[in-house]
Amino acid sequence: xxxxxxxxxxxxxxxxxxxxxxxxxxxxxxxxxxxxxxxxxxxxxxxxxxxxxxxxxxxxxxxxxxxxxxxxxxxxxxxxxxxxxxxxxxxxxxxxxxxxxxxxxxxxxxxxxxxxxxxxxxxxxxxxxxxxxxxxxxxxxxxxxxxxxxxxxxxxxxxxxxxxxxxxxxxxxxxxxxxxxxxxxxxxxxxxxxxxxxxxxxxxxxxxxxxxxxxxxxxxxxxxxxxxxxxxxxxxxxxxxxxxxxxxxxxxxx
Amino acid sequence: xxxxxxxxxxxxxxxxxxxxxxxxxxxxxxxxxxxxxxxxxxxxxxxxxxxxxxxxxxxxxxxxxxxxxxxxxxxxxxxxxxxxxxxxxxxxxxxxxxxxxxxxxxxxxxxxxxxxxxxxxxxxxxxxxxxxxxxxxxxxxxxxxxxxxxxxxxxxxxxxxxxxxxxxxxxxxxxxxxxxxxxxxxxxxxxxxxxxxxxxxxxxxxxxxxxxxxxxxxxx
Numbered sequence: 001x002x003x004x005x006x007x008x009x010x011x012x013x014x015x016x017x018x019x020x021x022x023x024x025x026x027x028x029x030x031x032x033x034x035x036x037x038x039x040x041x042x043x044x045x046x047x048x049x050x051x052x053x054x055x056x057x058x059x060x061x062x063x064x065x066x067x068x069x070x071x072x073x074x075x076x077x078x079x080x081x082x083x084x085x086x087x088x089x090x091x092x093x094x095x096x097x098x099x100x101x102x103x104x105x106x107x108x109x110x111x112x113x114x115x116x117x118x119x120x121x122x123x124x125x126x127x128x129x130x131x132x133x134x135x136x137x138x139x140x141x142x143x144x145x146x147x148x149x150x151x152x153x154x155x156x157x158x159x160x161x162x163x164x165x166x167x168x169x170x171x172x173x174x175x176x177x178x179x180x181x182x183x184x185x186x187x188x189x190x191x192x193x194x195x196x197x198x199x200x201x202x203x204x205x206x207x208x209x210x211x212x213x214x215x216x217x218x219x220x221x222x223x224x225x226x227x228x229x230x231x232x233x234x235x236x237x238x239x240x241x242x243x244x245x246x247x248x249x250x251x252x253x254x
Numbered sequence: 255x256x257x258x259x260x261x262x263x264x265x266x267x268x269x270x271x272x273x274x275x276x277x278x279x280x281x282x283x284x285x286x287x288x289x290x291x292x293x294x295x296x297x298x299x300x301x302x303x304x305x306x307x308x309x310x311x312x313x314x315x316x317x318x319x320x321x322x323x324x325x326x327x328x329x330x331x332x333x334x335x336x337x338x339x340x341x342x343x344x345x346x347x348x349x350x351x352x353x354x355x356x357x358x359x360x361x362x363x364x365x366x367x368x369x370x371x372x373x374x375x376x377x378x379x380x381x382x383x384x385x386x387x388x389x390x391x392x393x394x395x396x397x398x399x400x401x402x403x404x405x406x407x408x409x410x411x412x413x414x415x416x417x418x419x420x421x422x423x424x425x426x427x428x429x430x431x432x433x434x435x436x437x438x439x440x441x442x443x444x445x446x447x448x449x450x451x452x453x454x455x456x457x458x459x460x461x462x463x464x465x466x467x468x469x470x471x472x473x474x
Contacts, residue, residue: 057376076384090382100377104395114381117391166381 006069007032008170008201009054009092014063016049023049025225027063031170036196037203038212038233041222042248047205050222051172054203055092056085067091068169090118093163097175099155101147107134107158108143111165119166126165133161137191153184157191164195171195173204209252213237221245256442263443266434273430274451280416280426284351285409291352292359299364310360317357323418325350330422343422351419355412362408366401367393399470406463410456417452427451 007030016024023046031037031054039047052058056065056072065072070083078084102110111130115121121129134140137157147155156176163171173192177185189211196202196215206212212219212233219236221229229236229245240246298310317325330346370393378388417428425433431448435441 055380057379086382086384089380094380096373096377096380098373100371100373102374102377102392102396104399113391114383117387118382162381 005032007066008068010064010066010069011053011060012064014050014053014065015061016046016053016058017061023225024053024060027225027227029220029227031201031203033169033201034199034217035201036215036217038216038219039203039205039222040207040209040212040219040248041228045222046225047222048174051094051174051203051205054170054172055089055094057089057094059085086118090114090166091168092170092172093166093168094172094174095156095159095163095176097178099147099152099159099179101155101159101162103147106144106146107139107150110147110158111162114162114166129165130161133164134158136194137161138187151184152180153187156180156188160188160191160195170201170203173202173206175205175207177206177208209237209249221248258443259440260443260447262438263434263440263447266437269430269434270427270447270451272425273427273448274455276424276426276430277413277416277455280348280351280419280424281409281413283348284355284416285412287348287352288355288359288412291356292363295356295360296363296367299360300367313353314357314360317354318361322350322354322415323421325354326418326421343419343424347419347422347424351412351415354415355408358408359405362401362404363397365404366397369400370396403463403467403470406459406466410459410463413456413459414452 009029009031011027011029014024014027014029015022025046027050029050039051041047049058053060053065056074059074067083067088070081072088073079073082073084076084076086078087102113105113108127108130111133112123112126115126115129116123131140131143134143137160139154139157139161142150142154142158147158150158160171160176176192177188180188185208189208192202192204192211193215204212204216214233216233219231219233220227221236221240221242223244229240229242236245237249240249295310295314298306299314301307326347329350330341330343333346334340374392374396375388378392383392416426419426420428420432423429427448431444435444438444
């Protein structure tokens with residue numbers, strides 16, 4: 001990592017409160033190109049809120065937020081040097097725990113809708129991209145099927161393809177295997193692993209500790225709305241400094 | 255024993271046809287205007303401006319909590335006194351029916367939109383869609399399916415509500431039936447025939463509504 005490289009996302013002293021409840025409390029984070037950042041921590045530690053702040057699905061209460069060096073404004077449209085929430089979101093893809101596929105659209109339409117409506121691509125281009133992506137996630141033959149007819153693992157792979165169709169600079173994955181039957185987790189992790197090999201920048205919230213250990217370039221341990229510990233998988237998972245992280249990890253080794 | 259005589263009544267069938275036509279026009283007209291009013295009211299209710307929300311809510315409650323017949327009479331006889339000029343019974347009738355059904359439609363539309371899973375809005379936002387884009391391409395297509403049975407039911411009621419226009423002498427089916435009755439002195443045949451005609455118009459509609467409801471339950 002060189003000194004001159006600009007982080008894709010850079011936040012300083014980010015906070016988020018829901019009413020009186022402060023969920024994030026002074027987050028500093030630089031996400032560098034090509035990184036695979038894994039957020040771990042007990043439930044309620046703020047990791048899901050943090051990842052949802054990274055594409056402004058949750059608007060932070062305060063703090064600085066930059067995307068590729070540009071300040072992000074809290075309005076939909078970009079203006080001047082400031083990038084709007086709309087433009088931020090189409091460059092920061094997100095995959096959800098419960099897939100959130102559009103049930104009234106076929107698999108193919110789920111993937112092409114964003115490029116058609118938001119990027120104003122023409123139909124042929126959008127469809128070609130979608131078919132390439134469907135091929136990559138191994139679901140080309142499901143193109144005309146509606147989401148209800150897919151298994152959880154298939155749905156999640158379509159959701160990943162939908163996010164990638166926007167050609168994002170970063171992909172956010174929020175507990176993407178948590179709602180899956182155990183035997184379907186592998187096929188989704190496989191897709192993520194292959195994406196990581198292509199150099200895709202990703203942030204993932206996960207409970208799959210061994211997956212995080214294998215693939216992440218950096219791990220962040222969160223607790224009570226703060227970043228409690230950060231480092232390589234080696235440092236964090238094998239030599240945890242704090243007692244809290246030790247206790248947290250102990251539950252997974254058991 | 256009563257001697258049924260539909261023949262005399264049926265000789266005035268052209269009068270019934272005039273009535274059916276007017277009933278049809280007032281129904282379609284008030285539903286069309288009502289849908290627009292309902293949509294505007296619905297979006298006002300969902301808006302982030304409190305003034306708009308209160309205004310929409312007040313309109314809805316005013317029309318939902320007073321009898322339609324009173325509204326019709328008020329629009330025709332009382333409203334001109336407020337305005338200072340008279341309005342035709344056609345205008346008063348159509349206006350009242352539209353605003354009345356619009357207040358109910360607004361509630362049906364709002365229910366349909368709120369019934370769409372919150373995750374759908376988030377997924378649309380996450381691929382960079384604006385609020386209006388998300389509403390048009392993601393939320394509305396799903397909401398329409400959810401609101402359709404209630405919408406059809408309200409529209410069935412609307413067909414029947416046009417009969418209240420009788421009170422301000424609009425020549426819809428009920429009014430025309432009273433004309434036939436006064437010409438033939440055959441109330442039993444006249445009003446029986448009117449009831450049959452309303453039934454024939456509405457029964458297919460309720461069947462369609464049921465069909466939609468069944469299909470929706472199956473696909474869920």
